[in-house]
Amino acid sequence: MAYYREEQPGDDSRSKRQQILEAAYTIFSQKGYHRATVDEIIALADTGKGTVYNYFNNKEQLFYTLIRERSQPFETALQQASDADMPTLEKLEAMVRLFLKFYKDNASLWRVMMHEIRGFGSEGLSYVKTETRERYREGFNRTIGLLAKVLQEGIDQRLLKEVNVTHASYAFFSVIVALTFQQFIKDVDASAREVTDIFINGLALK
């Protein structure tokens, strides 16, 4: 019935918030948390300074909101993949694929986040309480935990050696992150296969 959909009206009000989040994404990714200034963000978002503080309590909360909104779809997808009814090793590869894809897209910001997750709000100088920070840390650990769970499945099925799954999952995870941070990933599917293969079969020639 409607020949076209008005993009602006609905968008516009959300748009400001969205514009700010997008600008924040860019600036935080480029500069890190501390070197990024609210002035830079509003310049890029083409908005006023007050507007930022209408939508977010402070710089820190802006940062965390950004992280949360970006990670949620990924976390959901990963959860689903880990629950899928599928041969364990294929499932592992699928999860590696999701990780690679997500970190390929968000490498810069996540690098910043992983660094900041430690230091925030040490003192009471911050609106974001230790609990909030803790929540993010947990979210973080949860995704790695999904890897551990699947690795444990592999062990239970006598597919994998009896290694410390926590260590192994962190190892897996760190390799994924390192390759994306180094921008070594071009083809996600191929890389997922490569990474999984090395971890499962090792570097040694049989």
Next chain:
Amino acid sequence: MAYYREEQPGDDSRSKRQQILEAAYTIFSQKGYHRATVDEIIALADTGKGTVYNYFNNKEQLFYTLIRERSQPFETALQQASDADMPTLEKLEAMVRLFLKFYKDNASLWRVMMHEIRGFGSEGLSYVKTETRERYREGFNRTIGLLAKVLQEGIDQRLLKEVNVTHASYAFFSVIVALTFQQFIKDVDASAREVTDIFINGLALK
């Protein structure tokens, strides 16, 4: 036996510099680069603020000097290990051991360093020029390059598969770093064996 000992004057001046570097190590490790203040450092070093600026041009140079002086012995040792006349896989494990030991001791500061190495001096606001920063990045890449070199040896000797050695060396490296950052390493020797084994032989049960 020694007729004289270098007295305070010489000692003292080196001592001041050393005290500052040691305090800086502690503070930077605890707080990260931005949250660390020169005031905290001098409080811990028990020295005056001007003294810091007698020995170092600015906060950034203090930070980099710290990194350089701490990493040099490690880089030398790693270089020697990589040149050693030894079976390749044993050499690899020896190098992993060196890495683990170094990062276990310096995890906090290196975590900070790896984060800061990106953004410094982007603008002309800094005494530390892009070249300087680049030098550090190179130093960093050089150590990983030593791993790559040994992996290549392994491939040439038909011990290892023909994988991309750059990727593989970064993977190796990232796992080492992740395990130390997570404080998973208790016994360096055992961990070195474990890590090397997984990478060489994989997780799969034969």
Next chain:
Amino acid sequence: MAYYREEQPGDDSRSKRQQILEAAYTIFSQKGYHRATVDEIIALADTGKGTVYNYFNNKEQLFYTLIRERSQPFETALQQASDADMPTLEKLEAMVRLFLKFYKDNASLWRVMMHEIRGFGSEGLSYVKTETRERYREGFNRTIGLLAKVLQEGIDQRLLKEVNVTHASYAFFSVIVALTFQQFIKDVDASAREVTDIFINGLALK
């Protein structure tokens, strides 16, 4: 022996702090607490912004330090007067004289102080805790309490009616403050006599 005394050296280091306090006195008196800006204060004190924060934690503490340092000599003098061995009514007049003198000189700032003493630090947004504020309120009440004590003496000696001394002392005090705030006081001695006379003997013609 010394023909002249160096004014600067000793003064200079205290001078900055003193300059700031004096400028703060002027600006706070003129504008009140909120309308006064640190920028105005440093402009008048001819100093840098950071210097203010070297000597005082924040604007609030600057304000309270000002109040404390100004009121202390007065409080001491008033205490002594109230303890003096002297006929009660003369003592009362002497105290009124001290009050008038003090408020004549400090009317503006005290007006501000009396207003602000209520609202500060309601939330945890302030370095100055409720206790600190409470301390000032107490100091304030203490001086009025000295009046009450002497009025009670007068009652005990059957010189004065049995009125509520708390009410009466506040009444006394408020008249003193009102007259100074209205700048009605020219000759402190004469006014002290006038005020005391009215309170003791009333307005009625015998």
Next chain:
Amino acid sequence: MAYYREEQPGDDSRSKRQQILEAAYTIFSQKGYHRATVDEIIALADTGKGTVYNYFNNKEQLFYTLIRERSQPFETALQQASDADMPTLEKLEAMVRLFLKFYKDNASLWRVMMHEIRGFGSEGLSYVKTETRERYREGFNRTIGLLAKVLQEGIDQRLLKEVNVTHASYAFFSVIVALTFQQFIKDVDASAREVTDIFINGLALK
């Protein structure tokens, strides 16, 4: 009996204005002028921010309108009392009663008002010009002037000593204000009698 009642439209528009004034009364009384925010006022008034600016030019004018509307009935009543045909001393007591009643009810806001009346519009930063402010100061002085007028009557009738009536009226006024601000007033009638008695007859035992 009433054929029609002014319906919502008329009501509503006055109601909005009234709601705002009532909320403003509460917030200004609690927080003082500067710490009160328009946001708090509209939250309490349950209205939009723009609405405030439909009825009032700015925060300052809102404040002054509040003062004016609250004080008008009082000023009228006081005027009438001062014109009443009644023995002077009884008239004085009646006026004291009116003052006490008014300040008992409005202590908090008037406390704020008396503080703010000084600094407003010092610079050209404000819509409220010096004249406007001056008008309020005059209104203030006028009420005190009514006291002075009656005191002068008493003097003319040889009931009171020949004191400076301006000083005396301010003294009277300040005592009333002090007692209400200290919340010492429970029974207005009794307090009016007490205050008048002390001023007329003094504290001394005959």
Next chain:
DNA sequence: GATGAATGAGAATTCATTCAT
């Protein structure tokens, strides 16, 4: 060389006010 008082550029945050709907 050592020191620390003085400095001011820079950053986050607040809040009265406007204006398009």
Next chain:
DNA sequence: CATGAATGAATTCTCATTCAT
């Protein structure tokens, strides 16, 4: 009229760096 999202001027406070002693 009523609304509230958008705005930016104004303000406080921090902290690296300088420089006279």
